[in-house]
Amino acid sequence: MRSVDVVIVGAGAAGLMCAIEAGKRGRKVVVLEHAERIGKKIAISGGGRCNFTNVNTSADNFISSNPHFCKSALARYTPADFISLVEKHGIAYHEKKLGQLFCDDSSRRIIEMLLTECSEAGAVISCRSLVRSVARKDYGKGKTHFQVATDDVTFVVESLVVATGGLSIPPLGATDFGYRLARQFELGIQEPRPALVPFTLSRPAQRELTTLSGISIDASVSCLGKEFRENILITHRGLSGPAILQISTYWLPGEIVTINLLPDHDAFNLLRAHENKEIELANFLSQFLPRRFAHAWCALNFPSQPLKRYTPRQLAEIAEKLNRWEVIPAGTEGYKKAEVTAGGVATDELSSQSMEVKSVPGLYFIGEVVDVTGKLGGYNFQWAWASGYAAGQSV
Numbered sequence: 001m002r003s004v005d006v007v008i009v010g011a012g013a014a015g016l017m018c019a020i021e022a023g024k025r026g027r028k029v030v031v032l033e034h035a036e037r038i039g040k041k042i043a044i045s046g047g048g049r050c051n052f053t054n055v056n057t058s059a060d061n062f063i064s065s066n067p068h069f070c071k072s073a074l075a076r077y078t079p080a081d082f083i084s085l086v087e088k089h090g091i092a093y094h095e096k097k098l099g100q101l102f103c104d105d106s107s108r109r110i111i112e113m114l115l116t117e118c119s120e121a122g123a124v125i126s127c128r129s130l131v132r133s134v135a136r137k138d139y140g141k142g143k144t145h146f147q148v149a150t151d152d153v154t155f156v157v158e159s160l161v162v163a164t165g166g167l168s169i170p171p172l173g174a175t176d177f178g179y180r181l182a183r184q185f186e187l188g189i190q191e192p193r194p195a196l197v198p199f200t201l202s203r204p205a206q207r208e209l210t211t212l213s214g215i216s217i218d219a220s221v222s223c224l225g226k227e228f229r230e231n232i233l234i235t236h237r238g239l240s241g242p243a244i245l246q247i248s249t250y251w252l253p254g255e256i257v258t259i260n261l262l263p264d265h266d267a268f269n270l271l272r273a274h275e276n277k278e279i280e281l282a283n284f285l286s287q288f289l290p291r292r293f294a295h296a297w298c299a300l301n302f303p304s305q306p307l308k309r310y311t312p313r314q315l316a317e318i319a320e321k322l323n324r325w326e327v328i329p330a331g332t333e334g335y336k337k338a339e340v341t342a343g344g345v346a347t348d349e350l351s352s353q354s355m356e357v358k359s360v361p362g363l364y365f366i367g368e369v370v371d372v373t374g375k376l377g378g379y380n381f382q383w384a385w386a387s388g389y390a391a392g393q394s395v
């Protein structure tokens with residue numbers, strides 16, 4: 001048996017931030033990570049450059065059964081706080097678009113920064129440590145401790161922090177440990193589901209779109225009252241790209257996804273304004289869409305001919321398909337491709353100030369394992385930092 005103050009399970013973004021903050025407060029902290037090295041997800045995030053925060057962070061950028069839950073933690077640890085940490089370590093960064101901040105060189109810099117901070121705060125990280133069991137022990141006089149057993153050692157702790165993330169990308173170390181522990185303590189869970197994930201299409205639809213595969217276009221995508229304007233990417237299996245990933249978080253099986261290929265134009269007015277022209281449809285559309293896309297799209301939908309040969313009714317049909325292309329995804333690429341897991345430990349079980357379980361003092365859940373999911377663009381890391389910080393101040 002080894003006695004420490006705090007055990008944190010999971011050395012990802014949230015767990016490491018919590019370790020740093022708890023360590024700075026003089027707590028004896030051990031972080032248990034079952035993988036052979038830490039921060040694998042940070043390493044590949046943002047295409048290897050880690051989109052570590054978003055300067056526009058607000059509660060509106062998160063999806064949760066309780067949209068207010070994340071406010072307190074986000075207010076106490078802001079993007080500016082993380083940026084000053086990044087600057088303290090001399091890490092060069094830039095804004096790519098829409099408030100998204102990325103490292104100039106590599107995500108490794110963020111991992112090194114977190115490791116340095118952990119070491120300065122005296123937090124110990126133990127890799128290849130799989131937690132086998134957790135038991136709550138009552139020592140009388142209201143004193144509760146947890147016994148956290150790995151293969152090698154059993155820790156006795158006052159505070160146990162679960163920072164095991166979601167189910168996305170199993171080869172990077174994802175497990176369902178957090179959800180299992182929540183169930184062990186009879187906590188509610190919002191059904192986890194893959195989010196920020198590409199859509200798959202039915203076989204016939206995939207075959208139809210083969211000629212468009214690899215093309216990316218600026219479009220507006222909507223579903224169930226939500227709308228995102230960013231690029232979409234047609235893949236050999238379906239649809240991807242930022243606008244599709246964003247909408248996937250809201251999509252439910254069977255729902256129609258509507259894609260506006262000309263979001264800046266009323267396609268019918270545009271076509272009618274040129275209805276007497278000699279120019280062929282595909283060439284005309286190439287002024288507004290990538291040329292390869294315009295030609296392949298016409299070949300698929302409306303054989304290209306001079307605009308003046310189309311009847312007003314045909315122009316209306318073309319316009320409808322341009323402004324309201326309706327797709328029913330067959331499904332998603334699932335956890336193997338999902339950037340995050342939506343759902344998770346129910347927020348009404350946790351204190352929004354500290355992330356501590358209301359019914360189990362000393363037990364905390366932070367980061368992606370909680371039912372708070374950020375939109376694409378650095379929000380998920382900001383939630384990991386902020387919730388980790390909140391728990392770090394309390395354990």
Ligand SMILES: Cc1cc2nc3c(=O)[nH]c(=O)nc-3n(C[C@H](O)[C@H](O)[C@H](O)COP(=O)(O)OP(=O)(O)OC[C@H]3O[C@@H](n4cnc5c(N)ncnc54)[C@H](O)[C@@H]3O)c2cc1C
Pocket residue numbers: 009010011012013014015032033034035038039040041042044045046047050051052053129130131163164165166168169172173174175176177338339340366367368369377378379380381382384
């Ligand atoms: C490909 C990809 C790119 C991404 N890019 C971005 C981005 O640029 N910006 C952004 O904001 N978000 C991004 N995300 C999302 C972001 O990485 C996560 O939301 C964030 O890492 C969640 O932090 P976390 O600490 O809660 O979980 P994680 O970072 O997943 O960490 C959980 C840790 O717990 C460990 N663990 C799991 N089970 C156990 C167990 N039983 N015992 C011990 N250890 C365990 C895991 O090995 C892991 O190290 C990306 C995600 C993916 C998959």
